[in-house]
Amino acid sequence: MKYAIISFLLLLVLTVAGCKEDSNPVPPVINEVLPAIKVGEIFLAGAKVSLYADDSLRVGYNKIYVKLTDSAKGSILNDVELHVLPVMHMTTHTHSSPVQQPEICQCGLSPFGAVFQMPTSDAGEWSMRFTLNNKTQNRTEVGSVPFTVLNTSDTKVITGSDGTAYVLTYVPIKTPKVGINDISFYLHKRETMMEWPSVTNAEIFMTPDMPSMGHGSPNNVNPVHAGLGEYKGKVNFTMTGEWRITCQVNSGTDSLFTTSFTINF
Numbered sequence: 001m002k003y004a005i006i007s008f009l010l011l012l013v014l015t016v017a018g019c020k021e022d023s024n025p026v027p028p029v030i031n032e033v034l035p036a037i038k039v040g041e042i043f044l045a046g047a048k049v050s051l052y053a054d055d056s057l058r059v060g061y062n063k064i065y066v067k068l069t070d071s072a073k074g075s076i077l078n079d080v081e082l083h084v085l086p087v088m089h090m091t092t093h094t095h096s097s098p099v100q101q102p103e104i105c106q107c108g109l110s111p112f113g114a115v116f117q118m119p120t121s122d123a124g125e126w127s128m129r130f131t132l133n134n135k136t137q138n139r140t141e142v143g144s145v146p147f148t149v150l151n152t153s154d155t156k157v158i159t160g161s162d163g164t165a166y167v168l169t170y171v172p173i174k175t176p177k178v179g180i181n182d183i184s185f186y187l188h189k190r191e192t193m194m195e196w197p198s199v200t201n202a203e204i205f206m207t208p209d210m211p212s213m214g215h216g217s218p219n220n221v222n223p224v225h226a227g228l229g230e231y232k233g234k235v236n237f238t239m240t241g242e243w244r245i246t247c248q249v250n251s252g253t254d255s256l257f258t259t260s261f262t263i264n265f
């Protein structure tokens with residue numbers, strides 16, 4: 001009998017507690033996971049513009065994210081037009097780099113890609129220039145966020161046989177393995193100092209070899225254009241060690257240039 005009463009009281013307490021929660025709903029918490037690195041932020045046209053990245057920004061292809069919130073209310077802004085432009089100020093001149101414009105995401109975190117062809121150094125400093133049209137407030141403003149670019153050997157700027165400067169970028173394979181690996185490159189060119197469009201109609205002939213051992217590998221697949229200047233192929237590493245990936249880039253029947261990247265694993 002005692003047990004029954006205790007059980008009944010417990011049930012009553014649980015029911016009341018349950019009802020209390022139901023009648024007083026807590027607003028849903030959006031568990032927003034932001035990328036690891038906050039690059040910087042700026043207030044423009046009534047918006048807070050925050051720049052994030054998964055890793056330190058470096059020479060090569062970078063995935064970057066821009067978060068737009070109403071600077072007063074903190075709510076996510078997506079009724080906007082946003083243009084981004086990487087700018088490097090050097091002692092003698094200013095130039096940009098290859099960049100894909102962000103697609104404004106309803107979730108508030110809009111990704112875009114950029115290739116940085118040189119690191120931050122005494123010779124030059126990078127910043128991201130935003131042109132933001134906040135349609136809810138009918139305001140447009142321009143502003144810049146400075147950032148640092150670390151050096152790598154993943155991007156080569158080479159003058160082709162046609163006199164144009166090309167930018168070939170190897171996207172590092174995350175975990176290279178013995179056997180067939182997916183491999184990807186981006187190809188851009190310098191139209192002007194401020195315009196670096198994708199090259200979508202080139203041919204890339206890729207030859208991997210191990211210079212220290214004097215052999216290559218069979219069954220590689222040349223990278224072909226897959227959209228937005230990205231070329232995707234397959235590379236066969238038959239053993240671990242230092243591999244050289246030589247890329248000959250052609251336009252029609254003309255050989256534009258040849259360059260190579262080193263992969264060690």
Ligand SMILES: [Cu+2]
Pocket residue numbers: 088090095118124
């Ligand atoms: Cu520069």
